Amino acid sequence: MEFLNLILIGTAALLVLRQPERERLAFRLLVVSTLLMVFLFSVATRTGLLPGVNY
C-alpha cells in the first residue's frame, strides 16, 4: 500500500510540474494520499491508537 501511495504522490508532483492546469486533480491526489497515510498508520496501531505511555 505504501508503494501505491508513493505512486499517487509522484503523479501529483508530475501534474503540478507538467500540467498545472490540472491542479484540482493533483490536489485531490494529495488529499487521497494523506487519507491513505492516516488510514494505514491507524491500521498499524489499531490495538493501541494512543501513544503508549502514562496518562
Add this chain to the structure above:
Amino acid sequence: MTDSPTTAPDAPQPSAPHNTVFTLVALAVLVLTVIPVGVAVFWLAFARGDSPCVMCWEQRIGMLLISLIGLFVLRFGPKPKYVGMAVLIATWGLFMGVRHTAMHAARDIGQGFSLEIFGAHTYTWALFIYWICAFAMGLLLLMTRPAHLSSGVRTLGGLERFAFGAFIVVVAGNAVQAFVSTGPPPFMGQSDPIRFTFNPKYWHWSLEEWKPAKLGLRGRWAVDKPDLALAVADPAAGPLGVRPPLVVKERRPLTLALDGAPTDLAFDDASGQFLVTTAHGIYLTDGTLTRVTRQTVIDGGYSVDLGRLAGAAFLDKGELIAVGENKSYVVLKPNDKANADSNFRYFLSSRDKFDEVSRSRFTTVRARLLYIMSTAYDVASNSVYTLTVPNNLVKRLVVSRFDRRDLTLSEEFVPTLSLDPALALGKDRSLGEYMITGAAIADGRLFAVSASYGTLLVLDLATHRIVAAYTIPGLARPTGLAIKGSDCYIVSDDGTLTVVPRPAGAAAPASRDSTTR
C-alpha cells in the same frame, strides 16, 4: 527538467516575481526531501540495507506530503487550502512521532528499534522533523504577503525546478524501496521488516497488518485500577482448589474513627502499635486496635501522585512506609514536635504529628504495568516487599523486593509451588489469579492474604516457593494483614477484623516479628 506552465483556469494572473518567500519554500522542500527522506532511501536502505517499519513508512510519506505541498505553493502560491493541508499533516506527523517514540522512549540507554542517526533512533528524528516543519510553516506564513496569494501559475526558477527534480527522484527511490520491502497492494508495511535487498529471493511481502485485531486506545497500558468487587469469594474455586481451613479465633468490627475503608494493616512488635491505612489516611493505634493514637491524612496530590494507599509497613529507624496502588510511596516518621506550618504541603490534617521523610516511586521490571495492594517489611533483609494483583489484561503474581537503604528494586520473582504433592494447581490455573491485598513477613516467610478465594498463602522467601495455602472461613474482601505474635490479624474493607492463628510450621521466634523494627 522541462518547465512549461500554462494558465490555470482559476488563476489566470501573470506569474509573480521570484522572491524570498518562494526561495525559502524551495529550500525547505529540498531540505525536507533530501535530508530525512532521501538519506533514508539512498543511504540507509540502498547502501546499508535498512528497512522502515510500517509506522516509519507512514511518517516518511507524511514528510513527502509536506514537501509536495511546498511544490504546490511554488507553482500556485500559498493558497489557504495548501496551508491547511500542511498544518493537518504536520500535526498528524507530530502525533505519529509521539505514538512511535512512546513505544521505545522508556527503554534503557541506547536501546531502541533499528538504526540510530547522530545518537537518536530514526523514529525520534521523525518527531523532531515534524516539529521543525510546523515551526518553519509558521515562519513562512509570517513572511507571506497578499501579493503571494494571487500568484497564479508561477514560472519556476532554477532552484524551484531543482526542488521538483529532487522530489521526484526521491519519491521514485522510495517507490522502488516500497515495492521491494512492502510489495504492491494489498500488501503493506510490516512491524518487524527484514533488511532491504535488491535480491528478489529475500523479498517478503506481508498481509499481517490486515489481520483482525481488537481495537484499543492504550493497548497494554489500558490497565484497570484494582477493584475488590472483582474478587472471587468462593475459596473452593481457587487455583489450588479446596485448602485446609484456619480456625477463626476472633472476628469483630473495628471501632476506629477512620476517614474511609481500611486499605492495609501492619504491626510493630517493638512499640506494640498497629498501623492502619485508608485511601489517604495513616493511623497508628494501640495494640488492641481500639484507639487511634496518632493520625494524619496525606496530600496525595502534592508532587508524587500517591494514588490510593494500598500497602503499609513499619520500617527501621522508627519510620513507616505507605505505598499507593501505583507503587508510589511516602515514608513518614512520627514526631510530637512536627512543625505544622512546614508540613502544610504534605498533610491535609494533623500536620504536627508526623514528618515526611521521603516521597517517591518504586521502579519495577516484572511488576511493571501491574498494580499492587500490599506491602511488607522484612527486618532480616532490611527490605520492603510488594506483591502484584491481577488486572483486566494480565494475571501475574510478582514479588518485588526493594532495599530499604535506597528503596530501589533489588530482587523480583514469580513464585512457584513447592514440591509438596498436596499443593497443585488446577488445570489451566495460575497463582496469578490470587489477588494479594495484605502481606507480612516472619521467619523468612511471607504471609499473603488474597481477596480472591479468601486464601492465606505462605511463601518461602529463600526458595521463592509457595509452601502452604489455607482458606479462612467467612473472610470477605480482606485488605490488610499483620502478624502479632502467633496470630494473623486481617482487616477487611468493611472494617471487620479477623484473627486467625499463624499457620503451624511457620511459628515466630520468641521475640521477633519481621514486621517489626
